Amino acid sequence: YGIEMAAEEKGTVLGRPIELIVEDTRVKPPVAVTKAEKLVYKDDCKALIGVFSSGVGLALSKNIDKLNVPFVSTHVMTTKFYGLHPLVFRSGQLANDQTAVGNVKGILARPDLKDRTYYVIVHDYSWGHDAGERFIALAKENGIKVYNDTYDKAPIKTKDWSSYISKIKASGADGVYMAFITNVIPAFAKQTSDFGLQGKVKLVSAAAPGPLELEAGGEACHGIFGASDWAWDVDNANSNDWEMRFWKKFNTIPSDAAVHSYVGAMNLFNAIEKAGSTDAKAIADALRGISFDGPYGNVRISAKDNCMRNSAVLTETMAAPENPFGAKVYMKVLKTFTADELGPPE
Incomplete structure (x- = not known):
């Protein structure tokens, strides 16, 4: 389009x-x-x-x-x-390094996020691997705790996330860094909510969730945190x-x-x-x-x-205010990063 x-x-x-x-x-x-x-x-x-x-x-x-x-x-x-x-x-x-920089900066700026332990789970292909590795390296450099340095790799066709969410729940981690294809993020969030983890485990995303899927997920998708180029709240x-x-x-x-x-x-x-x-x-x-x-x-x-x-935004999903699209869930812009803040240097 x-x-x-x-x-x-x-x-x-x-x-x-x-x-x-x-x-x-x-x-x-x-x-x-x-x-x-x-x-x-x-x-x-x-x-x-x-x-x-x-x-x-x-x-x-x-x-x-x-x-x-x-x-x-x-x-x-x-x-x-x-x-x-x-x-x-x-x-x-x-790029994955730019997203990781934005997400780590965002985590460090939030008292309710910086002291959490993050469980890392990615889609099992080149982007997911790179995204997980970039976040883990940068998080550790900045004193952010990571539960699984080797991160979990989920097949792209995964629809039932219960086995992975059970592992997250058993780990005691209270944060998740996820690198999933955009339309999967709300489905994962909804299943996480079904396990009773919404509000207890913070979801940080390496990619922006799809707006139509957010609508389908509803309140279960509230609270997804992450850096991306744009949201309609810009x-x-x-x-x-x-x-x-x-x-x-x-x-x-x-x-x-x-x-x-x-x-x-x-x-x-x-x-x-x-x-x-x-x-x-x-x-x-x-x-x-x-x-x-x-x-x-x-x-x-x-x-x-x-x-x-280019510049980028840090967002968190929540109930949407009145808007022309009739959307019930949106990515609220919390902060704008300049291109220099995200890098890499030229």
Whole structure:
């Protein structure tokens, strides 16, 4: 949706209409590579943008010399993306180290959070592993107690979390650091509540929960704490205008995932325009250092490592005030971090 919205608003690039060709990777790296080859060799696409999974993003990056087009990831969070390849960029989602910095800073600033012991559980693939390791290392550097240094790894297809929650309950930990795909977070929170742990065990998330899933989870999802790029509680003119345009166009609550996609697409479209060409190297050169002022402020792709720098927010889920979307649960903004606060240094 975010990429569609950006393409519609941008309209044309180099005097030609923007054509989006969409393929589903099914979150499987081999499928993603096959689909990318089809997009480039058959459909003559000049750039690739998107992908939700770090595993998929890394697989495409390994094949980027053969594909020979710029690839802009809007959601990959693994720190392996820094300076990965001259044609590979991140413009959208915070990296795992940036999220860990925001979450650790947030924990340390809260007396009710900093003295807890955190049980770490992640989805069992490259992003989850990296997210868990980044948090554990930074937490320990800052005196935050971690129960399980080796962290639990749950298959992506996990639906019943009872065995994991039983382990958390038995551990005596009163905090959980979770690195789950966004639509799973509310389901995990609801099952945690069913075990009687809501209010006793604090959930800190390495990714923002999906707004529609939060609605389905209701009060059981109150109290999820975490750093992310954006929430619809962000209050500035660009954000307020964008979220209403999105709501009117798609009739659904805007998510941070939609914003990542929109901003990443705008940086790509503007880079092609700046390059004055669809040549891969020319577009890549134009992407380095480019920026876009969008819903979460200025998002600039660093010329140092091809990954963006931008401000971010620390949020906590709770009952929503009256709002245009009729939402009952929202991510309340507690604090805004500057790009310099999150790093990494340039």
